[in-house]
Amino acid sequence: MRSYLDLVVPVKRLDRAKSRLVGAADGGIGDRRAHADLVVALALDTITAAAAADGVGDVVVVTSDPMLTAVLRAEGIRCVPEAEPGLNEAYRHGASLLGRHVGALQADLPALRSEELAAAIAAADGKRAFVPDRQGTGTTLLIAAPGEPLDPRFGVGSAAAHRSSGAIELIGDWPTVRCDVDTEADLSVAAGLGLGPRTEQRFRLSA
Numbered sequence: 001m002r003s004y005l006d007l008v009v010p011v012k013r014l015d016r017a018k019s020r021l022v023g024a025a026d027g028g029i030g031d032r033r034a035h036a037d038l039v040v041a042l043a044l045d046t047i048t049a050a051a052a053a054d055g056v057g058d059v060v061v062v063t064s065d066p067m068l069t070a071v072l073r074a075e076g077i078r079c080v081p082e083a084e085p086g087l088n089e090a091y092r093h094g095a096s097l098l099g100r101h102v103g104a105l106q107a108d109l110p111a112l113r114s115e116e117l118a119a120a121i122a123a124a125d126g127k128r129a130f131v132p133d134r135q136g137t138g139t140t141l142l143i144a145a146p147g148e149p150l151d152p153r154f155g156v157g158s159a160a161a162h163r164s165s166g167a168i169e170l171i172g173d174w175p176t177v178r179c180d181v182d183t184e185a186d187l188s189v190a191a192g193l194g195l196g197p198r199t200e201q202r203f204r205l206s207a
């Protein structure tokens with residue numbers, strides 16, 4: 001019997017997150033509220049799809065942002081503050097609060113479909129594995145082997161770092177798992193795959 005995979009999803013403070021997308025939201029470059037709303041929409045669409053995927057157990061968001069924490073908790077999503085700054089630190093902290101089979105999911109996958117995430121998790125088949133981003137250099141999903149530490153190596157060139165950590169590269173027909181959005185061009189690609197409802201609304205407002 002396969003164990004459920006618990007997922008950690010870290011998100012930076014909203015005033016620092018998604019800096020390459022500043023100006024993509026409704027009011028343009030000076031509209032900080034609209035930018036924060038876009039980051040929240042990306043995270044909520046990602047987490048909602050992830051939590052509904054077959055094979056996923058608990059999901060914990062690691063963030064020290066008060067507004068994001070309030071919004072996510074109102075949606076019934078578990079949030080914990082960072083224990084120390086940094087992306088890999090946030091992943092390790094979240095993983096320490098979860099069960100024996102843990103994974104790391106990026107928070108900027110607004111086209112994510114539950115079935116595609118479930119297929120990627122099933123393909124890992126209990127081994128340490130990762131899904132590279134659309135460009136092949138970053139990582140959108142890292143899965144530890146059951147009972148093993150997450151050992152996250154996110155950051156520039158994380159696909160190579162995860163490969164050299166012994167993780168199997170998962171390449172399959174799951175474009176929405178690979179489509180992280182760092183730029184407006186990425187957002188357009190995600191829109192082509194079909195955005196989640198909250199991001200769709202923000203993207204329409206800005207179009």
Ligand SMILES: Nc1nc2c(ncn2[C@@H]2O[C@H](COP(=O)(O)OP(=O)(O)OP(=O)(O)O)[C@@H](O)[C@H]2O)c(=O)[nH]1
Nearest residue numbers: 010011012017018019020062063085086087090107
């Ligand atoms: N909790 C937490 N999350 C982080 C931290 N650094 C990055 N993240 C999250 O990890 C993901 C990838 O982060 P980055 O690529 O560094 O930054 P970004 O917010 O996506 O975009 P840019 O500002 O354009 O680089 C995003 O979902 C971030 O919110 C951190 O120090 N703490």
Ligand SMILES: C=C(OP(=O)(O)O)C(=O)O
Nearest residue numbers: 138139154155156158182
């Ligand atoms: C941190 C990463 O993602 P990005 O900078 O693309 O958000 C990564 O792929 O390891």
